[in-house]
Amino acid sequence: MVDPTEARTTPEFVRALASSYRELPAVVTEHETLTYAELDRRSALRARGLLARGVGKGTRVGFLFGNGPEWVITWAAIARMGAVPVPLSTFLKPPELARVVRHADLQGVFAQSAFLAQDYLTAFTDAFPALAHASGPPLRMAAAPHLRWIALTGDTVPGWARSLEWIDEAAVECDDDMLRSAEAEVHPDDPGMMIYTSGQSAAPKGVVHSHGTVMNKVHYLRYMLEFGPGSQNTATMPFFWVGGLVMTLFTTMEAGGVVVCSDGATRMGGVFGSGGKGPTEEMKERQSVRLVIGLGMTETFGMYSWGNEPPDPSRSQWCPRLTDFEAGYDVKVVDEAGTRVLDGERGEIALRGPTLMLGLHKVDRSVVFDADGYYRTGDLVEVDGDGFHFVGRKGDMIKTSGANVSPAEVEAELMAIDGIASAFVVGVDDDRRGQVVGAAVVPEADVILDRDEVLATLRGRLSTYKVPRLLVFLGIDDVPQLPSLKVQKPELARMIRARAEDRG
Numbered sequence: 001m002v003d004p005t006e007a008r009t010t011p012e013f014v015r016a017l018a019s020s021y022r023e024l025p026a027v028v029t030e031h032e033t034l035t036y037a038e039l040d041r042r043s044a045l046r047a048r049g050l051l052a053r054g055v056g057k058g059t060r061v062g063f064l065f066g067n068g069p070e071w072v073i074t075w076a077a078i079a080r081m082g083a084v085p086v087p088l089s090t091f092l093k094p095p096e097l098a099r100v101v102r103h104a105d106l107q108g109v110f111a112q113s114a115f116l117a118q119d120y121l122t123a124f125t126d127a128f129p130a131l132a133h134a135s136g137p138p139l140r141m142a143a144a145p146h147l148r149w150i151a152l153t154g155d156t157v158p159g160w161a162r163s164l165e166w167i168d169e170a171a172v173e174c175d176d177d178m179l180r181s182a183e184a185e186v187h188p189d190d191p192g193m194m195i196y197t198s199g200q201s202a203a204p205k206g207v208v209h210s211h212g213t214v215m216n217k218v219h220y221l222r223y224m225l226e227f228g229p230g231s232q233n234t235a236t237m238p239f240f241w242v243g244g245l246v247m248t249l250f251t252t253m254e255a256g257g258v259v260v261c262s263d264g265a266t267r268m269g270g271v272f273g274s275g276g277k278g279p280t281e282e283m284k285e286r287q288s289v290r291l292v293i294g295l296g297m298t299e300t301f302g303m304y305s306w307g308n309e310p311p312d313p314s315r316s317q318w319c320p321r322l323t324d325f326e327a328g329y330d331v332k333v334v335d336e337a338g339t340r341v342l343d344g345e346r347g348e349i350a351l352r353g354p355t356l357m358l359g360l361h362k363v364d365r366s367v368v369f370d371a372d373g374y375y376r377t378g379d380l381v382e383v384d385g386d387g388f389h390f391v392g393r394k395g396d397m398i399k400t401s402g403a404n405v406s407p408a409e410v411e412a413e414l415m416a417i418d419g420i421a422s423a424f425v426v427g428v429d430d431d432r433r434g435q436v437v438g439a440a441v442v443p444e445a446d447v448i449l450d451r452d453e454v455l456a457t458l459r460g461r462l463s464t465y466k467v468p469r470l471l472v473f474l475g476i477d478d479v480p481q482l483p484s485l486k487v488q489k490p491e492l493a494r495m496i497r498a499r500a501e502d503r504g
Contacts (some may be wrong), residue, residue, distance in 0.1 A: 002020055009186045011183035013254075055107065093123070094126035097123055112153045188212030217302055224291070235260065242298045303326075328353050347380070350377065413462055
């Protein structure tokens with residue numbers, strides 16, 4: 001097979017890319033150019049090294065890099081030999097890193113020693129204090145019971161880690177025939193990637209996609225976005241998010257184009273989808289008025305809905321009236337009981353289709369899907385004839401610049417700060433970001449808290465986009481509550497905005 005558009009698995013995709021585009025540039029940075037042939041060769045070397053180091057089919061391996069060749073090579077290496085790549089966010093702070101590594105049951109982690117202002121050597125030792133006394137691999141830590149090794153970039157590697165060469169050098173023990181044999185056992189229905197996104201609780205949420213899901217979405221969106229052999233697309237979103245993968249990386253590579261990476265894109269890019277920023281001018285021009293990006297999510301590996309007319313500003317600044325859905329998707333709008341709503345009524349989108357996730361890691365399937373296999377997205381819409389108007393997000397999840405933030409996670413970190421008796425986190429509407437994170441903090445009796453110090457502490461424990469942009473102090477009697485003692489969140493959001501504006 002030499003046509004990337006026919007690939008059903010990652011190994012087929014990587015080999016087809018190399019066969020079709022050979023020495024054409026695939027991923028470039030200011031300092032490096034990775035060709036399609038080099039991607040195949042270098043990822044094959046690393047995949048053989050993984051096999052030699054005992055990584056097997058289904059093993060989950062994390063990797064923590066900024067956008068660039070190393071990210072792409074490592075993803076391809078892990079996936080093509082049958083293991084499950086788990087991209088780790090460069091925004092992760094030590095407590096978050098510890099939670100994800102443990103929840104994902106990672107056996108190994110590839111990582112940069114440092115990226116931008118982040119020192120990952122320190123991040124790992126802060127996340128796992130037991131590393132200070134370790135001399136692995138193999139690692140043995142109760143806080144991450146399945147983790148056996150960490151492979152790092154850089155000239156100075158601590159005793160608890162190994163260099164990337166430790167993996168690559170082991171490739172001599174497994175030849176290409178061994179790799180091809182492993183690749184042949186990778187099936188389209190096998191788990192092909194697990195991506196972390198915020199859930200409705202403080203616990204991490206691992207979204208598992210099959211090889212077939214990934215390839216189906218890439219084939220679909222490559223043509224939808226009209227990428228071709230001459231396409232040169234700048235990566236404006238991190239690759240550890242679905243948006244960066246399907247709006248730029250995988251889709252551009254399938255077409256034989258060039259992906260241009262910069263460190264700034266991995267700081268925080270615009271994200272398309274529910275609650276995110278609208279299409280760029282370049283995207284609008286490419287799509288003309290034929291289709292306008294609608295709703296998508298990590299669970300559907302990106303966009304699954306579109307509109308054929310510009311958004312109605314009276315309803316939404318970015319989301320059009322939804323009229324078109326990815327081929328093969330069954331979409332319905334339901335009430336709380338799961339019954340379809342009528343024309344003119346509001347309900348939640350439930351769907352099933354070819355690029356829907358396999359499930360959520362460590363969550364019962366019966367909890368994730370209904371009896372007919374539909375997934376309730378949390379997207380609320382109003383039915384309008386043969387189309388839907390987006391209304392908002394169900395539940396407490398905060399959607400800020402396209403990124404999901406769990407209020408429970410931010411509240412837990414606030415409560416861990418000395419002097420805070422209670423903390424309440426809500427989304428506050430924002431014209432530019434959709435929502436921003438707002439927090440109301442109740443100090444302990446006779447304690448005077450400094451707002452800047454509280455925020456500085458949070459910046460050391462949470463990704464930047466999770467740190468409240470609006471933070472106010474309240475007395476416990478000032479927190480608006482219902483008779484059931486539940487917080488009136490809309491009223492609290494209004495109160496946070498008003499007090500923040502009064503403070504200036």
